[in-house]
Structures are given as structure tokens and as C-alpha cells.
Amino acid sequence: MAIKVLIVEDNPVARSFLCRVVRESFSDDIAITEAGDLETARRQVGLRDAKSGEMPADPFKLVLVDLELPDGNGMELLAELARYPATKIVTTLYSDDDHLFPALQCGADGYLLKEDRFEVLVEELQKIVRGQPPLSPAIARRLLGHFRQGPGGTGGAAEPALGSGSGFQSSRPMALGRGAPLDHERLTPRESEVLTYLSKGFTIKEIxxxxxxxxxxxxxxxxxxxxxxxxxxxxxxxxxxxxxxLV
Known part of the structure; x- marks a missing residue:
């Protein structure tokens, strides 16, 4: 079965470029759906069902979202897709803090600049299969600088927790061995198997x-x-x- 990808981009040239990037990034059979505005994107993902918790049987697995769209801001879509089971990546020309951090707070799992070279974007998207967040080099440097500086510019060593869960977190991860004990019975057999392979160092694609x-x-x-x-x-x-x- 083909992997479903949604590209939300109003510029036809940029949309075509991103389609090529996606197809070059993954060896899987890819089925790309294009949307030029928020209304079309909402219709394609079945947002009404997503908001109610009723997910489609065959949802998109990857969503690329531009921030500036004819009928609104891509951050609106990111927030509305908070419970939607897809990896959500911002693709934009904006590299400033006023766009970057709100997008991450809205649930973006990655942030790519469309001005980057084709090869760079392909390399960054491929990080998804290794469980790493796709970040344009300029964005990675900005994030690193922000967290090295720490809140209030004090030079604290606050470190970002960039997981592949529900997005990016600005706080440190919970210290191991503290907090509630692990209830491993909640892991399904498949999840336990994946965790075993993860613990042995296998990549997502190898697993x-x-x-x-x-x-x-x-x-x-x-x-x-x-x-x-x-x-x-x-x-x-x-x-x-x-x-x-467990392992």
C-alpha cells in the first residue's frame, strides 16, 4: 500500500518542487495529494473527523505545510491536526523566531526552508526514517543558539528535547528513574518488539x-x-x- 503524503502549498512551482523532494527522499511507493489552501487541506484530511477523534482508516502519514496560505495561516492547520496521526513538517521561507517557535508549539515535527538546495531537503526529510526531526541547517543552528542561551539570555544550558512524539518540547525530559514507574503492560506486543530493536541500535528502516x-x-x-x-x-x-x- 502506498504511503499517503499531503503537500499544502499555494505556489504551483514550489508545490511541484516539494513533490520531487518527497519522491526522492523515500523508497516506498508514495501517493501525493496536493492542496493549495487551508480549505482544501481540511477537506482532504477529513478534519471534522480528526477533531472529534474519529480518524480515517487510511490517514496521511506525512503532511508538509506552508505557513502563508491564501485563506489563512498554516499554523491554524497544525493546531487543528494536533491529534491527527501524521508527521507534520513546516515548509516555508521564514526562518525567524516569530514563525519558528509558534510553529513548533502548534505541533510541527520539523521545520524546513524551501530556499534550501534540493539535496539538503532530501537529506533532512530522510531523517524521519531514523527517528530524527527534519530541520534545515539554519533552523538547527537557531534552535541550538536559543537553547544554549537559555531563557532570559542567562547563558543557561537548557537543552531542547526533540523527540518524534507529539512535536518539540522546550523543557528538559523527565529524569530517568524518577516520576511514575513504567507500566510496561500497556505496551502492545508490536511496540515491545519495536522497543527491543530500538534498544539494540537499529534504525527505523532496519526495524x-x-x-x-x-x-x-x-x-x-x-x-x-x-x-x-x-x-x-x-x-x-x-x-x-x-x-x-523489558529488553
């Missing part, structure tokens, strides 16, 4: 090959694992699982 499933499905399992274990990285998940005797 997909070993389990005979799509890498987007593995990514979905990882998001669920992170949420259930209350962690934001594979390292935290592996250590916590090891302490609990």
Missing part, C-alpha cells in the same frame, strides 16, 4: 525490514512508545526499558 512492515508504521509505534513511557528519545526509552527488564 521495518526486520518486522516486515512500513517504516511509517514503525514511526507510529515509536510515537506511541514515547508517549506511554513518558520519554522523548530512543536513548531514554532504551535505558528505562532496560531498568524495567
Amino acid at each position: 521495518a525490514n526486520l518486522m516486515g512492515i512500513k517504516w511509517f508504521t514503525v514511526n507510529d509505534h515509536i510515537k506511541s512508545i514515547y508517549k506511554k513511557l513518558n520519554v522523548s528519545s530512543r536513548a531514554e526509552a532504551a535505558v528505562l526499558a532496560s531498568k524495567q527488564g
Whole structure:
């Protein structure tokens, strides 16, 4: 079955460019749907059902969203898709804090600049299969500088937790061994298997090959694992699982 991708972009030239980037990034069979405005995007994802918690049987797995659209702001769509089971990536020309941080707070799982070279965008999108957030180099530097500076410009060493769960968090992850104990019974057999492979250092694509499933499905399992274990990285998940005797 083809992996469904939605590209929300009003500029036809940019939309065509992003289609090529997506097809070059992944070896899977890709089915791309294009939307030039918010209304069309909402209709394509079945937003009414998404907001009510009733997800479509075959949802989009990847959504690329421009921030400036003819009938509104892409951040509106990101916020509305908070419960929608897709990896959501901003694709924009804006690299300033006034666009970057609100987009991440609205649930973006990555932030790419359309002005980057084709090869750079392909490389960044491919990070999804390794469980890493796609970030244009300029955006990664901006984020690093922001968190190194710390709140209030004090030079604190606040560090971002860039997981592949429900988006980006601006606080430190919960310290291991503290807080509520792990209820590993909540993990499904598939999730436990994925966690075992993660703990052994396999990439998402390698896990997909070993389990005979799509890498987007593995990514979905990882998001669920992170949420259930209350962690934001594979390292935290592996250590916590090891302490609990799961792997």
C-alpha cells in the first residue's frame, strides 16, 4: 500500500518542487495529494473527523505545510491536526523566531526552508526514517543558539528535547528513574518488539525490514512508545526499558 503524503502549498512551482523532494527522499511507493489552501487541506484530511477523534482508516502519514496560505495561516492547520496521526513538517521561507517557535508549539515535527538546495531537503526529510526531526541547517543552528542561551539570555544550558512524539518540547525530559514507574503492560506486543530493536541500535528502516512492515508504521509505534513511557528519545526509552527488564 502506498504511503499517503499531503503537500499544502499555494505556489504551483514550489508545490511541484516539494513533490520531487518527497519522491526522492523515500523508497516506498508514495501517493501525493496536493492542496493549495487551508480549505482544501481540511477537506482532504477529513478534519471534522480528526477533531472529534474519529480518524480515517487510511490517514496521511506525512503532511508538509506552508505557513502563508491564501485563506489563512498554516499554523491554524497544525493546531487543528494536533491529534491527527501524521508527521507534520513546516515548509516555508521564514526562518525567524516569530514563525519558528509558534510553529513548533502548534505541533510541527520539523521545520524546513524551501530556499534550501534540493539535496539538503532530501537529506533532512530522510531523517524521519531514523527517528530524527527534519530541520534545515539554519533552523538547527537557531534552535541550538536559543537553547544554549537559555531563557532570559542567562547563558543557561537548557537543552531542547526533540523527540518524534507529539512535536518539540522546550523543557528538559523527565529524569530517568524518577516520576511514575513504567507500566510496561500497556505496551502492545508490536511496540515491545519495536522497543527491543530500538534498544539494540537499529534504525527505523532496519526495524521495518526486520518486522516486515512500513517504516511509517514503525514511526507510529515509536510515537506511541514515547508517549506511554513518558520519554522523548530512543536513548531514554532504551535505558528505562532496560531498568524495567523489558529488553
